[in-house]
Amino acid sequence: MDPSTPKPLVTRATSVTSATSVPDDARIKGGSGGFRPEIEGLRAVAVLLVAVYHIWLGRVSGGVDVFLMLTGFLITGSLVRSVEREGRVRFAAFWTRLARRLVPAAAVVLAATMAATYLVLPRSRWADVLDEVRAAALYHENWALARGAVDYLAREAAPSPVQHFWSLSIQGQFYLLWPVLVALAALAAARVRLPFRATVLGLVTAVFALSLSYSVSVTASDQAWAYFDTGARLWELALGAILALVVHRVRLPRGLRVFLGWFGLAALVSCGVLLSVSTLFPGYVALWPTGAAVLVILAGTTGSPHGADRLLTWRPLTDLGKLSYPLYLWHWPVLVCYLEVTGRSLASPLGGLGVLGASLVLAWLTHRLAEGGLDRFTRPAARRTPAWSIGIAAALIVPVLAVSLLWSDRIDRERAERAVEMAAPESYPGALAVADPALASVLADVPVRPDPADARQDLSWHHQEGCHVTLASEELVVCDSGPQDAERTIALVGASRAAHWYPAVHEAADAxxxxxxxxxxSGCQFSTDTSYRDGVVFDECEVWKAAAMAELEELRPDAVLTSSTRATLNGERVHDGFLDMWAWLDGLGVEVLGLRDLPRLTYQGAECVESGPVDRCASPVSASQAETDPAAEADLPPNVTLMDLTDQVCPGGTCDAVVGNILVFWDHSHVTATYARTLAPAMEEALVEATGW
Known part of the structure; x- marks a missing residue:
């Protein structure tokens, strides 16, 4: 054969494997018997991009999208050849072999992550990490993160050390779906006498088109959710499936293949630099990295000394490709622990090298011991049985699930015990100590409550009953308390930093x-201004505001209590839309009680207290609040009365994490429900003064 003649580019995996794991002999055979080691090099490039961008840049690279495409490419090829060889899909063999190959390494990393969580991470994060460990072990971490991505309060949390399992969860769900799809294609092809491969191609092309269309739509409307949505990502795997079914028919001149190889590699490497992957993907923009990887595969082994495959088949790179799966598993928890210990938001140049080096060592050990070492304990014949495969996977993942459940149960029991301690109000006066300095001087030496580990769950009845809706919801949930025939009615309306006043307002109204x-x-200011989130119109907020205005128009309360300013670390101001909304309420004959926004802190309340000492957990009011209330200087409608309780939360011009033995802020801007309840007397006094009722 003429060396310049392109070789067939059929890829044959020696075993079914994840795109981030590798075949047993680390070789991918071509249809002519040649090898395709450049795919191993492509894996190495992808995992290096993921790790480097995470460690030093704090960005997303697009490397994960390459893994998803390669998963579709390899799995589809394996399933199709299995049907052609045996006439059917061997579901049990397929799934158990995958479990044997993928679960041991994942179980080892999850177990190690739980140990690191206990040793390194603050207790306030333990419960959430354990929940995500179980989600990762059961391959639905992407949905857990999707729910968190649209939860404004959850968005404030630090990154989980297992959040990178989202892509593996999508792959796991793909592994369940794809054999069924291929089996259905085989059945349909036999029934209507169509070529099997053509039937599969038609089916996966339909999946590609539907998923990509959905992805473009949902990314435009709710990118935070779409990023983790299996349906919005499925087209990336289907793209790899299409490539697996047509690549052997592609015949390209060697010169063009050399160009495509380098162009694809350059496009892949530059993707994370030129695009804001985390805010744009997974819509059509994700065609950039996946398309780049397709070009590299189409280029194949060129035989040219100037081809990109010369780099991709370089022995150190292909060896790294063998470690791509465990390296991907390890790099993120190692990085999260490093950042927690050092207090950094990004790794230093030297520290990043340490993170990458430690991850590589752990990946190599995992590859040697967890991925292959267990086979030494059984006879070769037993290793090939589904029972052995599923037994190994279960023996490793079940203890991880059991430990996480037992630990979570212990956290819940301890939380309940701490709640009982709060029944002693004399030890926990909270804001009452601000009004009574003598009380502050004789406080008992008791633990801070709520405990930092419980702080994120320290929410009011208003939250627990669903009256406060999440980012993704557009539903107006109206909660009503107090006598229906009361002489006065107050409506509390606004975003999360209006909602955190609810316990104080409720007790004042009840009194x-x-x-x-x-x-x-969440995230929805009560304003006539159009709301935006992540650069696009926040449609859920606009729908919610319209419903809120309709409710107020029908209800006609005596007064609406809402935020009068917005305080951020960039300053404090009154939105024009606030003033317009207040004027609209004036037209309804409704009074407005404008409550000044509390300062935004320079620290995270619960985590700062836990890491101690508490004395360092203090932030000046001036860091985010103006010297004088901006609302007081605005041209206010006549129905507006301003209120300011900053001194009750941040006495003496400083926002301390703990006041009167009670944790004030659970994050950097939201007051705990426990502290808010102690504000009831001050709130009642302020409301009476503002309204004259």
């Missing part, structure tokens, strides 16, 4: 016999 109606939504 006065007022009716309290409340409805709030």
């Amino acid at each position: 006065r016999g007022w009716r309290l109606v409340s409805f709030t939504k």
Whole structure:
């Protein structure tokens, strides 16, 4: 054969494997018997991009998208050849072999991550990490993160050391779906006498088109959710499937293949630099890295000394490709622990090398011991049985699940015990100590409550009953308390930093016999301004605001209590839309009680207290609040009365993490429900003064 003649580019995996794991002999055979080691090099490039961008740049590279495409490429080829060889899909063999190959390494990393969580991470994060460990072990971490991505309060949390399992979860769900799809294609082809490969190609092309269309739509409307949505990512795997079915028919001149190889590699490496992957993907923009990887595969082994495959088949790179799966598993928890210990947001040049080096060592050990070492304990014949494969996977993953469940149960029991301690109000005066310095001086030496580990769950009845809706919801949930025939009705309306006042407002209203109606939504200011989130119109907020205005128009409360300013570390101001909304309420004959926004902190409340000492957990009011209330200087409608309780939360011009033995802020801007309840007397006094009722 003429060396310049392109060789067939059929790829044959020696075993079914994840795109981030490798075949037993680390070789991918071509249809003519040649090898395709450049795919191993492509894996290495992808995992290096993922690790380097995470460690030093704090960005997303597009490397994960390459892994998804390669998964579709390899798995589809394996399944199709299996059907052609045996006439059917051997479901049990397929799934158990995957479990044997993928679960041991994942179980080892998850177990180690739980140990590191206990040793390194603050207790306030333990419960969430354990929940995500179980989600990762059961391959639905992507959905756990999708729910968190649209939860404004969850968005404030530090990254989980297992959040990178989201892509492996999508792959796991793909492994369940794809054999069924191929089997259905085989059945359909036999029934209607169509070529099997053509039937599979038609089916996966339809999946590609539907998923890509959905992905473009949902990414435009809710990118945070779409990023983790299996349906919005499935087209990337289907693209690899299409390539697996047509690549052997592609005949390209060697010169063009040399160009495509380098162009694809350059496009892949530059993707994360030129695009904001984390805010744009997975819509059509994700065609950039996946398309780049397709070009590299189409280029194949060129035989040219100037081809990209010369680099991709370089022995150190292909050896790294063998470690791509365990390296991907290890790099993120190692990085999260390093950042927690050092207090950094990005790794230093030297520290990053340490993270990468440690990850490589752990990946090599995992590859040697967890991925292959267990086979030494059984006879060769037993290793090939489904029972052995599933037994090994279960023996490793079940203890991980059991430990995480037992640990979570212990956390819940301890949390319940701490709640009982709060029944001693004399030891936990909270804001009452601000009004009574003598009380502050004789406080008992008791632990801070709520415990930092419980802080994120320290929410009011308003939150627990769903009155406060998440980012993704557009539903208006109206909660009503107090006498229906009360002489006065107050409506609490706004975003999350209006909602955190609810316990104080509720107790004040209850003491006065007022009716309290409340409805709030995360990230949605009660303003006539169009709301934006991640650069696009926040449609859920716009729908919610329209419903809120309709409710107020029908309800006609005596007063609406809402935020009068927005305080951020960039300053404090009054939105024009606030003033317009207040003027609209004036037209309804409704009074407005404008409550000044609390300062935003320079620290995370619960985590700072836990890491101690508490004295360092302090932030000046001036870091985010203006010297004078901006609302007081605005041209206010006549129905507006301003209120300011900053001194009750941040006495003396400083926002301390703990006041009167109670944790004030659970994150950098939201007050715990426990502290808010101690604000009830101050809130009642302020409301009476503002309204004259």
